[in-house]
Amino acid sequence: DGGITQSPKYLFRKEGQNVTLSCEQNLNHDAMYWYRQDPGQGLRLIYYSQIVNDFQKGDIAEGYSVSREKKESFPLTVTSAQKNPTAFYLCASSQRGDLDTQYFGPGTRLTVL
Amino acid sequence: AQSVTQLDSQVPVFEEAPVELRCNYSSSVSVYLFWYVQYPNQGLQLLLKYLSGSTLVKGINGFEAEFNKSQTSFHLRKPSVHISDTAEYFCAVTRGGYQKVTFGTGTKLQVIP
Numbered sequence: 001d002g003g004i005t006q007s008p009k010y011l012f013r014k015e016g017q018n019v020t021l022s023c024e025q026n027l028n029h030d031a032m033y034w035y036r037q038d039p040g041q042g043l044r045l046i047y048y049s050q051i052v053n054d055f056q057k058g059d060i061a062e063g064y065s066v067s068r069e070k071k072e073s074f075p076l077t078v079t080s081a082q083k084n085p086t087a088f089y090l091c092a093s094s095q096r097g098d099l100d101t102q103y104f105g106p107g108t109r110l111t112v113l
Numbered sequence: 114a115q116s117v118t119q120l121d122s123q124v125p126v127f128e129e130a131p132v133e134l135r136c137n138y139s140s141s142v143s144v145y146l147f148w149y150v151q152y153p154n155q156g157l158q159l160l161l162k163y164l165s166g167s168t169l170v171k172g173i174n175g176f177e178a179e180f181n182k183s184q185t186s187f188h189l190r191k192p193s194v195h196i197s198d199t200a201e202y203f204c205a206v207t208r209g210g211y212q213k214v215t216f217g218t219g220t221k222l223q224v225i226p
Binding site: 035048106 | 147149155158209213219
C-alpha cells in the first residue's frame with residue numbers, strides 16, 4: 001500500500017536534546033511538508049520541500065532543521081533552540097497535477113520533559 | 114496573503130441531525146479550497162476539494178461543501194450525522210503550484226447519541 005509513514009508514534013526527550021522525526025513516503029510525490037499542531041491553533045507550516053536537495057522555511061522554522069537527500073524521505077530535527085517543542089508533528093506530501101492535495105502521515109507526538 | 118477562518122471551535126449535534134461547519138477565506142487571487150478530517154491521534158484525511166466548476170462539491174462519508182465566491186465561504190454540510198463523524202475538521206486554502214497551504218484552526222464536531 002502506498003502512503004506516508006512517520007516514526008515513532010510517541011517520542012519523549014529531555015530538555016536540551018536534539019531529536020529527529022522520521023517521515024517516509026512511497027507515493028512518488030515531489031513535495032513534502034512538516035507541520036506542527038497545537039490545540040486550538042490548527043496546523044502551522046515548519047518547512048517544505050518541492051524537490052530533492054531543496055527546501056524552504058515555513059512560518060515557524062526557528063529551532064528546526066530538515067534535509068531532503070532522497071525523494072522519499074524528509075526528516076525533521078527539533079533542536080535544543082526550539083523553545084517549546086512539545087507538540088504533535090505531521091508530515092505530508094503532494095504531487096503537482098493533483099490540485100495540491102496533501103496526503104498526511106499518522107503523526108508523531110513529541111513530549112519534552 | 115491568504116487566510117482561513119473557521120468560525121466555530123466546537124459544534125455539538127445530535128445523531129441523525131444535519132450539521133454545517135463554517136469556513137471563510139481571504140485571498141486576492143483564485144484559490145483551491147479543501148476540507149480535511151482528523152480523528153484523534155491521527156493524521157488528516159481529505160474529505161473534499163474545490164478548484165473550479167460546480168460550486169457544490171461532494172466528498173466522502175456523505176459530506177458536501179458549497180463554494181460561495183461573493184461571500185468568500187466554503188461551508189461543509191452533512192444532512193444526517195453519525196457517531197463516527199465525531200472528529201476535528203479543517204478548512205484549507207492554497208493558490209496552487211506548490212504554494213503554501215493555509216489551514217484554519219479547526220472545528221471539533223461532537224455527535225451526541
